[in-house]
Amino acid sequence: MTVTIVGSQLGDEGKGGVVDLYGDAADVVARYQGGDNAGHTVVHDGEKYKLSLVPSGAVRGKIGVLGNGCVVNPETLFDEIDTLRERGLDPDVRVAERAHVILPYHRALDGIEEEEKDDLAAGTTKRGIGPTYEDKAGRRGVRIGDLLDPDTLRERLEYVVPQKKALAEDVFDKETGEAFDIDHLYDTYREYGERLAEEGMTVDCGTFLQERIDAGENVMLEGAQGTSLDIDHGVYPYVTSSNPTAGGATVGTGLGPTVVGDGEVIGIVKAYLSRVGTGPLPTELGGVEGQTPDYDPDEGAGEDEEELATYIRDEGGEYGTVTGRPRRVGWLDMPMLRHAARANGFTGLAVNHVDVLAGLDEVKVGHSYEFDGEEILTMPSTTEQWGRCEATFKSFDGWPEVDWAAVAEDGYEAIPENARTYLEYVSDELDAPVYAVGVGPGREETVVVENPYE
Ligand code: GDP
Ligand code: IMO
Ligand code: MG
Numbered sequence: 125m126t127v128t129i130v131g132s133q134l135g136d137e138g139k140g141g142v143v144d145l146y147g148d149a150a151d152v153v154a155r156y157q158g159g160d161n162a163g164h165t166v167v168h169d170g171e172k173y174k175l176s177l178v179p180s181g182a183v184r185g186k187i188g189v190l191g192n193g194c195v196v197n198p199e200t201l202f203d204e205i206d207t208l209r210e211r212g213l214d215p216d217v218r219v220a221e222r223a224h225v226i227l228p229y230h231r232a233l234d235g236i237e238e239e240e241k242d243d244l245a246a247g248t249t250k251r252g253i254g255p256t257y258e259d260k261a262g263r264r265g266v267r268i269g270d271l272l273d274p275d276t277l278r279e280r281l282e283y284v285v286p287q288k289k290a291l292a293e294d295v296f297d298k299e300t301g302e303a304f305d306i307d308h309l310y311d312t313y314r315e316y317g318e319r320l321a322e323e324g325m326t327v328d329c330g331t332f333l334q335e336r337i338d339a340g341e342n343v344m345l346e347g348a349q350g351t352s353l354d355i356d357h358g359v360y361p362y363v364t365s366s367n368p369t370a371g372g373a374t375v376g377t378g379l380g381p382t383v384v385g386d387g388e389v390i391g392i393v394k395a396y397l398s399r400v401g402t403g404p405l406p407t408e409l410g411g412v413e414g415q416t417p418d419y420d421p422d423e424g425a426g427e428d429e430e431e432l433a434t435y436i437r438d439e440g441g442e443y444g445t446v447t448g449r450p451r452r453v454g455w456l457d458m459p460m461l462r463h464a465a466r467a468n469g470f471t472g473l474a475v476n477h478v479d480v481l482a483g484l485d486e487v488k489v490g491h492s493y494e495f496d497g498e499e500i501l502t503m504p505s506t507t508e509q510w511g512r513c514e515a516t517f518k519s520f521d522g523w524p525e526v527d528w529a530a531v532a533e534d535g536y537e538a539i540p541e542n543a544r545t546y547l548e549y550v551s552d553e554l555d556a557p558v559y560a561v562g563v564g565p566g567r568e569e570t571v572v573v574e575n576p577y578e
Pocket of ligand 2: 251253363
């Protein structure tokens with residue numbers, strides 16, 4: 125069967141940790157979208173692994189697959205594989221022949237356009253994600269399979285590179301270097317193709333995964349980013365350029381919707397909210413310069429609120445895994461989560477970072493929004509409307525700091541009562557059972573209620 129792991133908010137909900145937790149019973153872990161914009165942290169045997177591209181399951185000896193819905197930067201891929209090997213692991217990574225390749229000009233153009241966009245900038249990771257998906261949709265992309273076929277690679281580059289060079293030089297008035305040089309790109313990417321071939325890394329993703337399923341193996345589908353960063357269902361244009369929602373798991377792997385729908389879809393929820401990047405955020409606490417719209421560091425949001433934001437940011441280690449940027453933080457946003465529960469059809473939830481809120485007197489959630497004088501329970505479809513929403517808060521009594529490792533060992537009932545009340549509210553509102561509760565970054569710091577593979 126398949127278990128699909130989906131971020132329900134704005135990324136960094138702790139997906140990597142949940143993949144690691146449940147991945148034990150999986151034979152194959154496949155990512156279905158995104159690229160090295162993701163940053164997934166796995167703590168294994170006291171060692172911390174930060175992965176951008178290699179699926180989180182690879183740390184535990186599972187076959188990791190990058191599905192056709194991913195965009196792959198071969199340089200990052202081989203760097204990560206080499207680093208894991210240096211640390212004594214032997215990751216088995218396969219890449220879909222249909223996945224698109226991130227080329228150096230994509231990264232360059234990502235940076236150039238972000239600068240140009242000003243208020244419309246999403247605050248991207250500048251990894252070339254958007255420009256690569258643009259070329260995929262524009263039918264001028266280079267796919268992993270093309271790297272193994274020199275004539276096709278040459279033909280693709282000869283068509284597309286002059287266009288990119290003209291775009292950078294003539295439209296954006298930038299100088300270009302070897303990132304826009306056909307011969308350089310051809311030589312470099314041919315070599316990547318040779319290494320992919322030598323190591324037998326490329327697969328026809330859908331066929332590969334289906335054969336595993338037919339043989340009775342367990343497949344895990346690992347989403348990156350989160351529902352509100354989805355290009356269709358997120359807060360456009362402050363989104364990524366792919367579909368992290370559960371539908372992306374079928375399109376991005378080549379498994380049928382019935383196969384994915386036959387399994388479980390687990391929504392990963394952070395017990396509060398974090399966001400790296402721009403755009404509105406109705407439940408935001410305080411603000412971060414350069415990311416929070418119209419944020420004035422001198423005015424701030426009031427000392428108490430800024431202090432609380434800093435407290436949560438530091439307790440939760442809310443600094444970007446990929447870019448190191450401080451993340452914006454806020455209270456849990458229920459309209460955002462109701463939207464996610466519908467768009468993904470969650471069969472279960474994993475709620476992480478419950479420990480981070482411990483010790484606060486009061487924990488709030490944005491239960492609904494006030495929008496043009498009316499109360500609404502889910503997100504409006506345009507981001508301009510969302511920006512006009514004011515959260516209506518509901519307050520919960522806080523829970524104490526406890527020995528979380530002991531709680532994880534003793535099980536759900538050992539979670540402080542007020543925290544359980546909070547969890548049960550979330551579960552009721554989303555009409556999905558809680559499968560796991562994260563009470564610390566380590567794997568053993570998780571209260572497991574249900575194992576989806578059992
Ligand atoms: P992902 O992108 O969804 O995989 O999440 P990230 O790895 O970017 O960010 C989550 C961070 O929170 C990582 O540093 C995790 O080790 C950590 N983490 C995950 N679950 C918990 C939890 O329940 N409590 C605490 N304190 N940290 C957690
Ligand atoms: P994981 O998988 C949090 C955000 C960026 C930016 C927007 C678009 O670790 O949860 P992109 O580089 O994708 O074009 O940037 O999306 N973003 C993420 N935020 N976690 C992520 O991944 C993210 N990947 C992209 O900050 O606002
Ligand atoms: Mg992350």
